[in-house]
Amino acid sequence: MEVEALGDLALHLIFAKLSPKDSAIAACVSRKFRSSASEDSLWEKFCNRDLGLTDPIDHLGNPVPSFKESYQEWRRAFGMYPWPLVERVKRCWDRIENWLRNNYPEALVTLREGASEDDIQELENALKVKLPLPTRILYRFHNGQDLKGRYVDSVRGFPYGLIGGYTFYEQTVNVYLLPLRQVITETKSIIQELGFSRRSKFIVVASSSTLVHKVFFLNCASGQLFVGTANLREDGEMIPCVPGALINSVHEYNTDQQQDAMLLWLEEHVQRLENGIIKLRETNNIRSISLFPEEPPFCSVATTNGVRVRASAIFIPEFTDLLDSGGNYQFSYSIRMSLQPEGCIMNGMTFSSCQLHLRHWIIRANDYVVSRVNGEAVIGKYPLLQPGEKEFVYESCSSLHSSMGSIEGSFTFVPGSLTYQEGSPFEVQVSRFPLQVTTYIF
Numbered sequence: 001m002e003v004e005a006l007g008d009l010a011l012h013l014i015f016a017k018l019s020p021k022d023s024a025i026a027a028c029v030s031r032k033f034r035s036s037a038s039e040d041s042l043w044e045k046f047c048n049r050d051l052g053l054t055d056p057i058d059h060l061g062n063p064v065p066s067f068k069e070s071y072q073e074w075r076r077a078f079g080m081y082p083w084p085l086v087e088r089v090k091r092c093w094d095r096i097e098n099w100l101r102n103n104y105p106e107a108l109v110t111l112r113e114g115a116s117e118d119d120i121q122e123l124e125n126a127l128k129v130k131l132p133l134p135t136r137i138l139y140r141f142h143n144g145q146d147l148k149g150r151y152v153d154s155v156r157g158f159p160y161g162l163i164g165g166y167t168f169y170e171q172t173v174n175v176y177l178l179p180l181r182q183v184i185t186e187t188k189s190i191i192q193e194l195g196f197s198r199r200s201k202f203i204v205v206a207s208s209s210t211l212v213h214k215v216f217f218l219n220c221a222s223g224q225l226f227v228g229t230a231n232l233r234e235d236g237e238m239i240p241c242v243p244g245a246l247i248n249s250v251h252e253y254n255t256d257q258q259q260d261a262m263l264l265w266l267e268e269h270v271q272r273l274e275n276g277i278i279k280l281r282e283t284n285n286i287r288s289i290s291l292f293p294e295e296p297p298f299c300s301v302a303t304t305n306g307v308r309v310r311a312s313a314i315f316i317p318e319f320t321d322l323l324d325s326g327g328n329y330q331f332s333y334s335i336r337m338s339l340q341p342e343g344c345i346m347n348g349m350t351f352s353s354c355q356l357h358l359r360h361w362i363i364r365a366n367d368y369v370v371s372r373v374n375g376e377a378v379i380g381k382y383p384l385l386q387p388g389e390k391e392f393v394y395e396s397c398s399s400l401h402s403s404m405g406s407i408e409g410s411f412t413f414v415p416g417s418l419t420y421q422e423g424s425p426f427e428v429q430v431s432r433f434p435l436q437v438t439t440y441i442f
Contacts, residue, residue, distance in 0.1 A: 020043075040067050044056075046067070046071055047067045047071050051071075052090065052094050057070060058070065058074065058077070059074055059077040059078070059140075074086075077140075081136070081253070082133070082254075085133060085137060088263070089138055089140075090141065092138075095270045096266065096270045097111070099273050103280065110145040110147070110162075110176075111142045111145060111162075112144055112146050113142070114140045114142055116140075119139075120180070123180045127183075127184060127188070127203055130220055130251065132223040132250035132251060133258050133260075134258055134260045135220075135263070138263060138266070144178045144179035144182065144183075145160070145161070145162060145176045145177050146179070158174060159286045160174075160288065161175045161209070161289070162175075163177070164278065164290060164442070165288065165290075166291050166314060166334070168332045168396055169397060171212050172212065173208045173210060173212050173214050174208055174288055174289075175214060176206065176209060177206050178206060183203055183204060186204040187202070187203045190215065193233065194236050195236070196236065201219055203217065203218050203220060204216070205218045205262065213228075214227065214228070214317070215227070215232065216228075218262060222247065223247045223261055224241075224244060224247060225242055225261035225262060226239060226240055226241060227318070228317070229322055230318065230319050230320055231321060231323050235323065237322060237323065239441060241261060241440060241441040242268075243440075268440045276294060277294060277295050278290060278292070278293060278294060279294050290334075293314070297434070299433065300431035300433040302428075302429040303340065304429045305345055305346050305354075305426055305428065306339055306342060306345045306354075307338075307339055307344065307354065308337065309335065309428060309431075310336040310337075310391075311336070311407070311430055312333065312433050313433060315441060316332050316397065319397075325401075327401055327403070329399065329400045330397060330398075331397060331398050331405075331435040332396070333395065335378070336391040337385065337391060337411070337428075338389070338392070339353070339354065339385035339386055339387050339389070341387050341388065342387070343387050344385075346415060346424075349415075349423065351415040351416060353386045353415075354385055354413045354417075355382055355384045355413060355414055355416070356378065356382055357376065357411075358374070358375070358412035359374070359375055359376075359411055359412075360372075360373070361373035361408075363398060363407050364405050364407075365400045365405040366404055378396075378411075381394070382418060384417055385413075398435065403437040404434070404436050405434070405435040405436075406432045406433065406434050406435055407432070407433060407435060408431060409430045410427045410429055411428045412425050412427060412428075413427075414426075
């Protein structure tokens with residue numbers, strides 16, 4: 001009775017600190033409580049706090065008359081799932097959509113509308129699996145990506161893959177999320193080709209659209225995500241993509257701690273995008289997500305005499321042969337070089353250009369030098385650097401009989417150009433950067 005004596009503003013503040021469920025229960029106590037609990041400004045706070053909504057819409061994005069009805073529509077649509085998990089999955093997709101909207105709108109439009117429960121049931125019946133709860137909800141928000149009308153060719157493939165990729169030695173990889181219908185067809189085709197048991201709980205959830213066959217498999221029983229190696233078609237060899245210790249309760253409805261590898265994988269991916277660890281690249285006026293790290297500790301930066309060199313590497317599972325004696329880990333590395341605005345500076349003299357002549361590499365595995373490489377040019381090119389021009393980028397690869405190593409070295413440049421040399425050659429440092437199989441593999 002003392003609470004009922006409070007003014008409307010005080011009641012509103014109290015109800016705002018309750019959960020929507022507790023507010024609904026309190027509304028049954030009295031007419032005054034019912035009135036306070038029905039205020040749309042209260043439900044606007046609930047919608048914003050729990051679902052990140054700024055407008056009253058349903059889960060399909062359709063407008064509804066009020067925030068209270070909006071909240072009710074969301075609860076009806078996802079009432080079969082643990083609500084904290086629904087909120088978490090929505091936050092993950094919101095972050096992805098926001099990043100794409102601000103940085104990569106051409107990829108945002110490829111996200112398909114959410115799948116229905118019937119769509120998910122069709123997949124489960126067709127493949128005789130039970131999807132982990134987080135993955136089910138991920139598909140309820142977006143049913144993969146739509147490639148229709150956006151396919152470039154068999155070499156460059158579909159450039160707008162949400163996961164992205166890399167290019168080296170004319171090999172292009174770009175990974176996208178498969179819609180459920182394609183999950184069914186790809187899984188049936190690949191599982192049969194690999195000779196997996198019909199009782200296999202693996203389904204294909206992401207792959208590259210290029211000739212390079214990079215495939216990600218979700219184990220629906222354990223919730224772990226795997227990627228195929230070079231031996232996938234011969235021996236079905238795969239590598240886990242997410243730390244197994246983080247996966248928990250992927251089929252339990254009565255717990256708030258569910259997380260499978262798909263959810264953890266996407267959360268890690270969008271965090272790297274938001275933090276600028278990975279960024280967009282542009283090739284032939286087509287942008288795509290590049291998986292080469294752009295920030296330390298996985299990207300090294302060094303500037304010598306005005307020449308700036310950034311270097312980083314990424315693990316390439318689809319070319320890795322773990323059945324080789326001692327393992328044969330494949331890495332691709334990206335070198336980005338540019339001339340600072342002030343030009344090339346040597347002994348107090350400034351030059352408006354400089355050109356690469358030689359390269360020198362020291363390659364280590366587990367801190368032991370395994371190779372020293374000396375040669376002319378890079379990928380057959382002698383880049384001429386001038387102030388204000390885009391970075392010259394080249395990508396190559398290296399193999400190690402170890403899951404951890406590094407590369408460092410230098411380039412020999414000449415001031416001016418190789419044709420009109422204006423000074424003595426000088427060494428440009430390439431700081432050590434790691435070759436490492438990381439705990440999350442993309």
